[in-house]
Amino acid sequence: MTPAARLQAAIDLLDLIIAAARDDGPAADTLIARYFRDRRYAGSKDRRAVRDLVYRAIRAYGDRPESGRTALVGIAREDGELAALFDGSTHGPAPILPGEGASARSLLPRWIVPELAELISTQEQAALLDRAPLHIRVNPLKTTRQIVLARWPGAQPIAETRQGVALPSGTDVESDQLARDGALEIQDAGSQIIAQVCAAGPGMTVLDLCAGGGGKTLALAADMAGEGRLIAADTVRDRLARLVPRAERAGCAGLIETLLLDPGRESERLAPLDSQCDVVLIDAPCSGSGTWRRNPEARWRLTPDRLARIAALQARLLQVAAPLVKPGGRLVYAVCSLIDREGHDQVQQFVSSNFLWSPQRSTEAGRPWGLGTLLSPQHDGTDGFFFSVLEKPC
Numbered sequence: 001m002t003p004a005a006r007l008q009a010a011i012d013l014l015d016l017i018i019a020a021a022r023d024d025g026p027a028a029d030t031l032i033a034r035y036f037r038d039r040r041y042a043g044s045k046d047r048r049a050v051r052d053l054v055y056r057a058i059r060a061y062g063d064r065p066e067s068g069r070t071a072l073v074g075i076a077r078e079d080g081e082l083a084a085l086f087d088g089s090t091h092g093p094a095p096i097l098p099g100e101g102a103s104a105r106s107l108l109p110r111w112i113v114p115e116l117a118e119l120i121s122t123q124e125q126a127a128l129l130d131r132a133p134l135h136i137r138v139n140p141l142k143t144t145r146q147i148v149l150a151r152w153p154g155a156q157p158i159a160e161t162r163q164g165v166a167l168p169s170g171t172d173v174e175s176d177q178l179a180r181d182g183a184l185e186i187q188d189a190g191s192q193i194i195a196q197v198c199a200a201g202p203g204m205t206v207l208d209l210c211a212g213g214g215g216k217t218l219a220l221a222a223d224m225a226g227e228g229r230l231i232a233a234d235t236v237r238d239r240l241a242r243l244v245p246r247a248e249r250a251g252c253a254g255l256i257e258t259l260l261l262d263p264g265r266e267s268e269r270l271a272p273l274d275s276q277c278d279v280v281l282i283d284a285p286c287s288g289s290g291t292w293r294r295n296p297e298a299r300w301r302l303t304p305d306r307l308a309r310i311a312a313l314q315a316r317l318l319q320v321a322a323p324l325v326k327p328g329g330r331l332v333y334a335v336c337s338l339i340d341r342e343g344h345d346q347v348q349q350f351v352s353s354n355f356l357w358s359p360q361r362s363t364e365a366g367r368p369w370g371l372g373t374l375l376s377p378q379h380d381g382t383d384g385f386f387f388s389v390l391e392k393p394c
């Protein structure tokens with residue numbers, strides 16, 4: 001492919017990605033893979049160049065661009081070499097017309113900025129799109145942090161985590177024997193801290209209400225050292241199915257029960273756990289604004305309506321979870337988001353109608369924010385999270 005043809009391919013792909021973001025369609029990576037499956041003439045260099053252009057555009061715009069062309073014309077305005085590729089050649093894009101519309105750069109969707117926690121400075125907002133570090137969690141059921149630290153030059157323990165290790169970016173973790181044996185998992189330090197503040201221990205009954213593929217479930221299982229009852233619940237069968245082989249590899253399958261919930265009827269299925277749980281973790285479905293550095297395209301999918309629906313679900317999940325905690329037990333509420341409506345305000349609202357529950361400060365990590373803690377990429381080197389630990393009255 002000529003450089004101009006690669007640019008046209010990026011424009012076409014961005015059109016598909018923009019439409020999918022608007023209509024809740026497939027993720028950018030899926031669309032890119034499909035696009036090249038149908039274009040076998042594109043070699044690996046072509047694919048890499050097109051993908052780089054697509055992601056450059058995705059990172060450049062917080063608001064969904066009008067089209068692939070307006071997105072790349074916007075970038076071409078700052079990059080003469082790219083502008084020269086709008087050359088009207090056979091497979092290339094038409095020349096840029098004088099006064100042609102171009103998308104305006106922004107880091108975050110404009111409407112979201114006033115929704116972010118006040119603590120998040122403009123610099124921190126920019127850091128939400130920085131490159132994410134590579135963090136792993138060592139599985140103490142299989143190995144030790146010392147062994148893992150010795151495995152890779154440049155590996156560093158992560159402060160505030162018991163089992164976290166930061167690795168140089170690009171380290172091939174997934175094909176390493178330790179990963180294949182379930183001795184480590186790729187997991188952001190923020191997620192590790194949230195699992196830690198649950199303070200799960202041997203012999204406890206623990207419910208992971210939104211367990212998904214089980215990232216935090218596995219960390220809870222390790223803290224329980226294989227003893228007790230750990231229920232991993234979710235409304236999506238495929239996500240829970242992914243947890244099973246991971247738990248087997250991690251050596252904790254015997255501890256974990258999976259429980260598929262019916263959306264809207266969660267309480268019926270969970271009734272046998274009424275007042276039984278030492279810990280309930282709600283790792284709530286959220287906008288994901290704290291993980292936009294890993295998934296920048298998600299900025300184009302979030303709308304005010306969608307945020308309102310997510311916030312309503314989060315409030316309902318707090319109501320579902322509260323009766324399941326035993327007197328003196330803990331409810332841990334977490335979102336990978338820095339939007340107050342999803343974190344700070346949810347807990348405030350919960351405690352105002354459940355005023356005997358007491359918020360606990362259970363880690364030195366992050367900054368106190370309302371009745372919980374905020375973690376952010378710039379301040380803490382983690383993804384962005386809000387979490388709160390609430391103790392049920394005895």
Ligand SMILES: C[S@@+](CC[C@H](N)C(=O)[O-])C[C@H]1O[C@@H](n2cnc3c(N)ncnc32)[C@H](O)[C@@H]1O
Binds near residue numbers: 210214216233239283
């Ligand atoms: C933030 S993700 C969980 C990530 C997971 N805890 C981990 O650490 O890998 C939120 C999860 O909530 C689940 N979910 C959505 N609605 C739910 C509901 N009504 N009840 C329980 N889980 C729900 C989603 O399917 C999704 O897996």
